[in-house]
Amino acid sequence: MTDRVIGEQERGDRLEVRVWRGNAHGAFQTFRVPRRDKQTVLDIVTHIQRHLDPTLAYRFACRVGMCGTCAMTVNGRPRWTCRTQARAVVHNGTPLVLEPLRSLPVIRDLVVDMAPFFDKWADARGRFVPRETQQAAGARAARNAEPEGAAQEPARAFARVAPESAERRAADAAIECINCAVCFGACDVVAWRADYLGPAALNRAWAAWNDVRDGARGAVLEAVAREGGCQTCHTHRSCAETCPVGLDPTWSIAGLKRALTRAVLKGDIA
Amino acid sequence: MSARKFVLQRLTAALLAPLVLLHLGGIVWAVQGGLAAEDILARTRGSLALAAFYAVFACAAAVHAAIGVETVFREWTRLTARAAAWIAALFGVALALLGLRAVLAVTWG
Ligand code: SF4
Ligand code: SF4
Ligand code: FES
Numbered sequence: 001m002t003d004r005v006i007g008e009q010e011r012g013d014r015l016e017v018r019v020w021r022g023n024a025h026g027a028f029q030t031f032r033v034p035r036r037d038k039q040t041v042l043d044i045v046t047h048i049q050r051h052l053d054p055t056l057a058y059r060f061a062c063r064v065g066m067c068g069t070c071a072m073t074v075n076g077r078p079r080w081t082c083r084t085q086a087r088a089v090v091h092n093g094t095p096l097v098l099e100p101l102r103s104l105p106v107i108r109d110l111v112v113d114m115a116p117f118f119d120k121w122a123d124a125r126g127r128f129v130p131r132e133t134q135q136a137a138g139a140r141a142a143r144n145a146e147p148e149g150a151a152q153e154p155a156r157a158f159a160r161v162a163p164e165s166a167e168r169r170a171a172d173a174a175i176e177c178i179n180c181a182v183c184f185g186a187c188d189v190v191a192w193r194a195d196y197l198g199p200a201a202l203n204r205a206w207a208a209w210n211d212v213r214d215g216a217r218g219a220v221l222e223a224v225a226r227e228g229g230c231q232t233c234h235t236h237r238s239c240a241e242t243c244p245v246g247l248d249p250t251w252s253i254a255g256l257k258r259a260l261t262r263a264v265l266k267g268d269i270a
Numbered sequence: 271m272s273a274r275k276f277v278l279q280r281l282t283a284a285l286l287a288p289l290v291l292l293h294l295g296g297i298v299w300a301v302q303g304g305l306a307a308e309d310i311l312a313r314t315r316g317s318l319a320l321a322a323f324y325a326v327f328a329c330a331a332a333v334h335a336a337i338g339v340e341t342v343f344r345e346w347t348r349l350t351a352r353a354a355a356w357i358a359a360l361f362g363v364a365l366a367l368l369g370l371r372a373v374l375a376v377t378w379g
Binding site for chain 2: 193227232260261263264269
């Protein structure tokens with residue numbers, strides 16, 4: 001990797017930015033980027049890619065904090081870069097250090113492979129499984145067939161979920177995840193144990209567990225009770241501390257642990 | 271850690287919390303009656319209540335610690351799940367034996 005600082009020739013107030021280049025075995029490369037008012041970290045990366053080195057790989061889409069694609073490690077801490085102001089993370093002339101998210105395979109530069117993150121999401125079974133409708137139950141009864149999966153009471157045409165019910169409020173509190181994996185990068189247990197489902201997947205499972213319309217809630221608890229499941233969390237709260245949209249995965253995981261404890265004591269889960 | 275071990279660790283924690291407080295309270299109370307080995311043994315010898323209290327204490331601590339040690343092995347070493355579980359189990363048995371031996375010694379020794 002070159003030692004030459006790129007962007008040195010630019011005039012005006014400049015910021016030193018050290019950017020990870022390469023995959024797992026790479027090195028930092030230093031750039032100098034002009035300071036601008038209200039500049040975000042993503043603006044800085046974009047400046048580098050557009051004006052200093054077009055080969056720099058990074059990801060973003062919405063630039064307004066909705067898509068969750070722009071997460072990186074900024075000065076050692078995972079952040080959504082499109083909503084992180086440079087002035088909030090750079091103090092008294094210290095360089096800005098940009099690395100890919102922790103605990104995910106680095107594809108190149110600032111781009112990680114998100115597959116393990118989403119695989120765990122699927123492993124935690126955080127997807128919605130609709131209940132059988134009355135219509136389908138009727139048709140099945142006519143055919144005299146067994147229902148697929150666990151037998152469920154058929155859903156009414158419209159599920160009514162009282163907004164003030166405890167389950168609804170728990171699901172609401174966990175639902176606004178943008179899948180950015182900031183919490184995943186922040187969690188030490190994720191870094192230590194390859195099989196740990198991690199905060200985002202478990203937070204999603206908690207929302208599914210509290211969705212009374214879901215037709216397979218028991219499967220959620222089974223999924224998060226496996227080795228590497230919710231019981232693996234150490235309640236460090238790094239996830240809640242760093243989640244850019246203010247979710248509290250630690251709280252969700254604590255809820256799953258309570259549900260798991262009850263299920264084990266009742267003998268529903270071995 | 272399996273779900274069952276997790277619950278076992280929570281249950282032993284719930285048991286240990288009051289036991290530790292009673293143990294500390296007991297020490298504070300006992301030191302007023304003299305701290306020499308003679309004084310202590312005079313109180314513990316033949317006391318089935320104290321023996322039962324500390325036998326439960328030692329077993330709960332052994333189970334609780336062994337599960338914790340297994341977790342530490344899984345997170346900080348490259349041991350396989352099976353090896354970590356075995357070493358932790360041996361550690362737990364050793365702790366329980368040491369604890370129970372001490373209980374026997376101060377009660378009937
Ligand atoms: S609270 Fe749990 S999930 Fe969140 S960072 Fe800590 S160990 Fe990870
Ligand atoms: S829980 Fe928060 S930090 Fe984690 S993926 Fe969702 S939005 Fe991102
Ligand atoms: S670019 Fe979409 S959240 Fe940052």
